[in-house]
Amino acid sequence: MTLYLDLAELLGARIEQGLYRPGDRLPSVRALSVEHGVSLSTVQQAYRHLEDHGLATPRPKSGYFVPLSRHTPALPQVGRAPQRPVDVSQWDNILELISLPPGSDVLQLGRGIPDISSPTLKPLLRSLSRLSRRQSMEGLSYGCIHGDPKLREQVSRLMLDSGCQIPPDEIVITTGGHEALSAAICATCKAGDIVALDSPSFHGVMQALKGFGIKALELPTDPLSGISLDALELALEQWPIKAIQLTPTCNNPLGYIMPEANKRALLTLAQRYDVAIIEDDVYGELAYSYPRPRTIKSYDVDGRVLLCSSFSKTLVPGLRVGWIAAGRYQPQILHLKYIGTGMTAQLPQLALAEFIAAGHYEPHLRRMRSQYARNRNRMTDWVSRYFPGGTRVSQPHGGFMLWVELDSAFDSQQLNRVLLPHKVQIAPGSIFSAAGKYRNCLRLNYAAPATTELEEAVRRVGAAAGELLAELRRTD
């Protein structure tokens, strides 16, 4: 174990034992450095670690403090057992979110945009810029349908961290994660088929189901452990389900990590009922704990798991580079990719391959994981402080999204309408359900570094929510 982790563990134990109490000032960096004979930066690293785990809070120019014993908000409730497969609705509410141009002055708290201001991204931009100047066939012409060989090699290496040994030629680069997921659905289902989903679930996938005329069966999902295996088994028994689609690691929007045992059990169920698993791992590398959790794909023995991912959440969305390891479905995926986009742009692929090969990806991930973990604590604090009493909040273990649940009569679409003149936008909960459930929920993005403007925006969302709720209670 490294020095800073030793020290962090020691301090953490003292805090948990009550030697330092909530609100207490913790020993100064200098004092600890002398006391333990370690460098100042080691102590700082230890405090960073404690901060990531919610055990220390920095105050500018005053040092570190034990966080005030804050009220940990209750978790969101588990959705009801499924009624039946439904046709997907909600497109209009999504269209509103994705029609804003990037230069717009609306603070988009609802979209799945990572923090793209980190200096650890600079080498990627430099590569892209340099490669863009070259007037070469490699960068500017049609690439190979599978994607660039150098990038596939890097992706294959990255996947080892999630327990997957997948050779480069079983990976297909796609135009973002959307193309991967969309192709995965097309490759495994046809119009009229049924797909089982975690719920709440990513709207992009549900809209793909809608587009292809496939029905969605939303299953009860625990905010800490994910999709209910009992409900899934019952559903597999009852309906001719073709595929299970889920985001088991750093779920979007709930942020949980499905336990390994559940992942294995889910695969066993899929084998027993012979259905495909479409595993969205787009936030998987942003798990706050290290090493990153394994994917369901890592247990796959008969090629039934289609693992879909991208660099849109870990690096930047604008490059539109994702991938799929589709197992036995790879031939169909290649055809679907050809008819969908012909190929994926070469330049971003080449730049990404360079960035990863040069060793820039891991440090970037480390930084973002730690930033997002801190931001989660802060956003949870803000919501506890500024939202109406009784508000429930998810406890994300990765990614940068908070799921917020209000009183069952609340309407988050109405909230967005109220927020419109204030130039703030949240993601209404209903878009995360095929049937438009979760109207009383919303999703908040906590990727960006804290600013007073951001805090003010969250405060405003909370206040607006409070006013809407008060109104509701008056008219009741």
Add this chain to the structure above:
Amino acid sequence: MTLYLDLAELLGARIEQGLYRPGDRLPSVRALSVEHGVSLSTVQQAYRHLEDHGLATPRPKSGYFVPLSRHTPALPQVGRAPQRPVDVSQWDNILELISLPPGSDVLQLGRGIPDISSPTLKPLLRSLSRLSRRQSMEGLSYGCIHGDPKLREQVSRLMLDSGCQIPPDEIVITTGGHEALSAAICATCKAGDIVALDSPSFHGVMQALKGFGIKALELPTDPLSGISLDALELALEQWPIKAIQLTPTCNNPLGYIMPEANKRALLTLAQRYDVAIIEDDVYGELAYSYPRPRTIKSYDVDGRVLLCSSFSKTLVPGLRVGWIAAGRYQPQILHLKYIGTGMTAQLPQLALAEFIAAGHYEPHLRRMRSQYARNRNRMTDWVSRYFPGGTRVSQPHGGFMLWVELDSAFDSQQLNRVLLPHKVQIAPGSIFSAAGKYRNCLRLNYAAPATTELEEAVRRVGAAAGELLAELRRTD
């Protein structure tokens, strides 16, 4: 009329009248400059123009000559009347073409790759490189689903040249032309429907039909005037056709430009039978004549034409930027785009908008049109010279593709197998037919500037074709 055109017309008339005979040296640039009192560059421009029209040939350090009276090869034959709608085949043959990585040492004479070595592309690469360095939300985050507003404005302006007055908000930017065409098909048809096509036709579209379970009805197509309107009318009478898909301007692979009267008549037929038209205009701006031909879309009054295009043939394919003006189908297109790719990458859109706004696009097009017109003449010469007697050849009026038809017993897939060890690849004709017709045809790319290597490759293709034919005749 400008000076150089006056002079070109005069010289052209003299050549056609036989004052200068095939093989004759034409007057020197200097002599003409003195004789007509115009600048040297005006004379050079005039010769360039004659060269583009096949009336003059430069010989290094010797000046311009009247081309040797060459045998103009016969045109390809018109396909037979359609049998019935069919399921599309041929995927494996296409997969072979698109699996080569761009760095491969195989000379890809079969793919639709423009010449990307022109210096007129430099400002585009500079823009892209500069924009790539900026760590901005505008370039790196999710854009608006419709595409970047600045680029849509430029595309709207460009479309005026083809007679279309389409406001920017009726244009959707897509990830290449593939996404536009694929979405157009999905928006107008569902599984089991029938689409009428020109024939031979672009394989990308036919594979999309295959992917979506839609049947293809291939109609007889004249190598100079395009799809047979009589056959189309008969087909519309006989089958429940949902859409007509065609490339009427600088057709791929035949290179013809459908006459304006035919375009109007086709629209009238579509209105009468209430079917959609999916118009692929991806080569339209590469028509050798100026001004560029009108699109069918330019006559559209009720939003039934879905105009699909891209910068993949006019600039570079690797940026993956296309667009669609989908008329009444725009809402469906937005949904399909969202589920297909989520959005189109921002950086290439911003770079393209800059490039066009700064006035770099028109000069580039002029240069490429003229280069491709010259290359067409040369490639036609080479094929006449190196291919077996009786070979038929298209007469492209735009783009950079030559369609070559050999003896009906010939097999161009076999030709590719023979060429494999020689590192040359052609596009076998069968991929341009839903039913695998045109096995005796092939498509050659003449975009690249002439080199001895290129001529040698064409010679080798011709020789290999000759040997295969001779073998066929021996075994007959």
